Every structure is written in structure tokens, then in C-alpha cells.
Amino acid sequence: MQASIIIIFLALAAIIWGIQRYRVKARRNRLLQEPLAPEHITILENNVPLYTRLPEEFRESLQGCINYFLDEKVFVGREGLEITDEIRLVIAANACMLLVNRKMRCFPGFETILVYPDTYVARNVSYDGLVEVHEDSTRAGESWYRGPIVLSLADVVRGSSSEQDGHNVVLHEFAHKLDEENGFMDGLPVLRESAHYKAWAEVLTREYDEFLDRAERGKNKVIDEYGAVSAPEFFAVATESFFEKSKQMKKRLPELYQQLQTFYGLDPAEW
Numbered sequence: 001m002q003a004s005i006i007i008i009f010l011a012l013a014a015i016i017w018g019i020q021r022y023r024v025k026a027r028r029n030r031l032l033q034e035p036l037a038p039e040h041i042t043i044l045e046n047n048v049p050l051y052t053r054l055p056e057e058f059r060e061s062l063q064g065c066i067n068y069f070l071d072e073k074v075f076v077g078r079e080g081l082e083i084t085d086e087i088r089l090v091i092a093a094n095a096c097m098l099l100v101n102r103k104m105r106c107f108p109g110f111e112t113i114l115v116y117p118d119t120y121v122a123r124n125v126s127y128d129g130l131v132e133v134h135e136d137s138t139r140a141g142e143s144w145y146r147g148p149i150v151l152s153l154a155d156v157v158r159g160s161s162s163e164q165d166g167h168n169v170v171l172h173e174f175a176h177k178l179d180e181e182n183g184f185m186d187g188l189p190v191l192r193e194s195a196h197y198k199a200w201a202e203v204l205t206r207e208y209d210e211f212l213d214r215a216e217r218g219k220n221k222v223i224d225e226y227g228a229v230s231a232p233e234f235f236a237v238a239t240e241s242f243f244e245k246s247k248q249m250k251k252r253l254p255e256l257y258q259q260l261q262t263f264y265g266l267d268p269a270e271w
Helices: 002-032 038-047 049-053 054-070 087-094 154-162 169-182 196-217 225-230 229-246 245-250 254-264
Strands: 074-077 112-116 120-128 132-138 141-143 148-150
Touching: 002 132, 038 049, 038 087, 038 154, 049 087, 049 154, 054 087, 074 169, 087 112, 087 154, 087 169, 112 154, 120 148, 141 169, 148 154, 154 169, 169 229, 196 225, 196 229, 196 254, 225 229, 229 245, 229 254, 245 254
Parallel strands: 074 112, 112 148
Antiparallel strands: 120 132, 141 148
């Protein structure tokens, strides 16, 4: 008798779980297919030049990604900042630019986006042997592994409005979120096909070494030198340049451009 009750309980739990999963999937699919409201599109046209450059064939996909992003993520204003629709849309549009032609149409594994009015101070802790060292650093943004994204609104606005300077903190931090999809933040995101990994490893390793050499010689032109910090930072700044300095990258760094073109499924140099 007790065994029968347990079986019935487990069956009901499985049915409820299935129904909930179906509802979540149905809601996600509906949001991905819904267009943005006209007033929201106007905000994008006025504040996100990348949106106005995006080919018409991808705009419907981007709008759906934005809908789902806004439904899934929680925005928290810090230091008295009030989160408005414009703030949410500008961040979402830039972030979702990375997803517009990818099978994965969301950023899983985290929920919260913290937004400061301007650059903010973060405390770094490092170790010199047994000595614990505390240092403060001023930041425009950061991405915590399996944790929140932190952004400076002033830098979000500056990076979004200047679409050809190669600096976009939203693209940068959300590239880190793609990077960590394989379980590590190591500069190697989950690629479209297993056959792509060999070429990615060869090209990215060579391009990173050549980038470090150019930076040391003062000859670097296309990618922000912050990428010299590590392979993950190189991937993030290369993503910024791919979208914002696409023509220069395609001309000067064609193999790197091709790898990112294959990964993102986009060719922004032709927009």
C-alpha cells in the first residue's frame, strides 16, 4: 500500500514537472516570436546604432531575443539609480546582438544585472605567499562566473552610442557569459560544430600571440590592449571589435574575423 502511494506521488510529481516545463517552453517560444512595441523600437533606433545597421533579416530575431531577455533577467539599480525601460532595452539590445543568429537564444546560468550610474570601485583580493593583499580598482563592468553581470550605465551609453570605436562594455561582459558556457571561462566558448574546434584553437592561439607582440611593439590597431590580460579577455575585446570595427578586423585580421563570423553567424563588415 505504501509503495503504491509512493508510485502515485512520483507519477503526479512527474506530470506537474512536465506541465511546468511545457508552460515555460511555450512562454519562451512566444516571447521569441513577438515583435517589440513601436515605442521600444524607437528607443533602439535612437540609442543603439548597431540595431539600425543590423540587416532586416535579423531584426525579428533580435526583437524576440530582447523580449525573452527582459522577461528572464532582473535589473537592479545601484547607488540610487532608477532602472527605466530605456536602460533595460539598451542593455538587452547590445547583449542580444551576440545571439541574433545562434541556436542558443538566451544567456543561461544567471539572472541578475547590477547597474551603477557610472564607473564603480571593486575590491580585489590577491595573495603574495601567505600575505593577503586588498586593492581597490575602478571598473566599467564585470562578469561573475555563474553570477551577475555588473555594468556602469555611463559606459553602457558611451559604448552603445559610439558603434565604431571598438568599445562596448555590454558586448564585452556578455561575451564572457558565452565563454563560460563550456564550464570554464577560458576563451573557448561552445562552438557550433565539433569540427570547428581545431581551426578555432589554431587561429585564436596564433592571433593572441601576434596580438601580444603587436601590443608590445606599439603596433596594435584593431583590438583593445586590455585583451593582453588573458585569453578570455582577448575573446571579449575581439568580440567588441568584431561588431564595432568589423571592416578593419576583416581587412587586417581576416582569419580571426572568419572564426568570429562562423561563431556568431554574422558578417557585420557587410552591414
